[in-house]
Amino acid sequence: MMNPINQMEATILIADDHPDILDFIAEDLEDNYSVVKVSDGKEAFEYIRLHPVDLIVSDVMMPVMDGYQFCTAVKDNALYSHIPFIMLTAKNSLQSKIEGLEFGADAYIEKPFSPNFLQAQIASLLRNRKSIREYYNQPQSTSEEEESASHPKGDQQFLDRLNTLITENMSEQSLCVDMLAERMCMSRPTLYRKIKALSDLSPNELINITRLKKATQLLSDREYKVYEIANKLGFSTPSHFTRNFQKQFGISPKEFVYNLKKTAKIC
Template sequence: MSLQAVPAEGSVRVSVEDTGRGISEQDRAHIFEWFYQGKQTAARGSGMGLALALGLTRLHQGQLTFTSNPGQGSTFVVTLPLELPATLKQDEDAPLALPAFALEEGISPAPTYNELPATYGGSEALVLVIEDNPDVNAFLTQKLQPHFQVSTAFEGATGLRLAADLIPDLIVCDVMLPEISGLEVVAQLKGDWRTSHIPVVLLTARNAPEQQVEGVQAGADLYLTKPFNPTFLLESLRTLLANRDKMREHFRRELSVETVTVAPQRVDQKFMADLTAIVEANLTRSDLSVEDIARSLGISRVQLYRKVKAVLGTGVTDFIQGIRLTKARQLLLDDELSIAEVAYQLGFSSPSYFSTSFKARYQVSPSEFRALHTTPSV
């Protein structure tokens, strides 16, 4: 490393030289990109060092250049002005418009994420980031926080525990994790009905097709190879949330038909089938509570609420009410049952409360529904 003043240019040069394998021709155009680690390197790093160095250098209105000879090494030169530029002096007391990480995503400056619409309000959807590299973890957190709530973990076991406890809306997970790999994390998440519905994005520096197939086979919803475009990641997360909304509508449609039990063909469907079965077995209980159902399923009240909210977009109490009212349509077709008997069979505290709830859902009273759907006996 050497430091040299260049008075004629009003600058100072800092040179850093190594005697490594050098930079190949195919890597030279990409070494300043975020997360790029080169085609030939065997070292495991974050792929952020040079991108960050370039951003910091340009922040001080300097330049970062390099020369490299394959097999002999590389030299990186940072050239900085000796005096603070006038443009920076004018804004010396003003806060920086962009943080260092937001500078130079590639070769030219990228827009800040605050310019992008926060579709989910930046406070409702929760994203869990599982990434063992502190720099990458911090980078992802910074990019996502303007748009989502963010929780982080640095290894797979902690990530799995947080996923089960918090029931996040999305999970971003690195493949190369200590002890438990990202692929194993995804497989466990998808096999646990508490977390099976959560979309998972896998991040990896490995881009071999067979490795991407492994990620998809494990259950990942999206597989991104580093370097990735942070804007693309953000929009992908939004798309995954939108697709999950469509899945909610699917479950709601299945639960609105006369047969309310969902066939347990997938993990989420198995959960809905178990939940529905518990509610149906206790329909006569007017005191059936969320705590009772959570206890029957062996989970906490919060976990049950977040799971039902994620899958159906509704609360547990509304789900119970929906099951009761759907069942009510079947029982009202039986002329031998009075409306009061139907109400008590379904756990409503009074016939009047049943009638009010039924009309709010179907826009007709129970008696009107019965008149429209039954044939008067001759």
């Protein structure tokens, strides 16, 4: 039975067919997280189809759908592949650990385990997800290699496709969520959930920030004036572009260029 507990910032889904183990893990986590308990992989997968989840902790041996099948279903689906997955098992062989990781688990923990160790693994995976989100709030992009290394393969493919769509259409003022959802073959709510989970941004915010990141590159090249960049990136007016740039990065486009020139002189 699905049993939500608490209402903390991050939601942890626990899947295990042993009630005592479910309660043991939940009681240890519920002071810091919102916890959802389910008894098998099928029930767990049905839950994440309907509700946002930040991290999954799953046993391997379960009825109906085991942990390997559940992990595969999550990691092979572009809508949920971003969710960190911790696999628990009583098997302590190296081969079992390799199998767990091959099925896409982000971490593999052997039973019996220390609650503190589980807490540390959860915190580490959520911190990594946070660092991925923070990438989008930096004034200038990292290299493609660094960016790719930050995301699991399925998520990177989703983001690459999304970024290509935004980049190819960013000069159009009509670029919007509905167009992205149609091109990504997703409903508007589903696209919203996926983008929000990966970047902590709404689709409109992601469009705006992608445009502004491109603006920092164009300003760095110093080949275009501010009004030309505003037009190239689909902003209705130069003042609209300037307001958005200032709000995102804390300085105006002209101040950004001035700082670049100042830095170049020092170097």
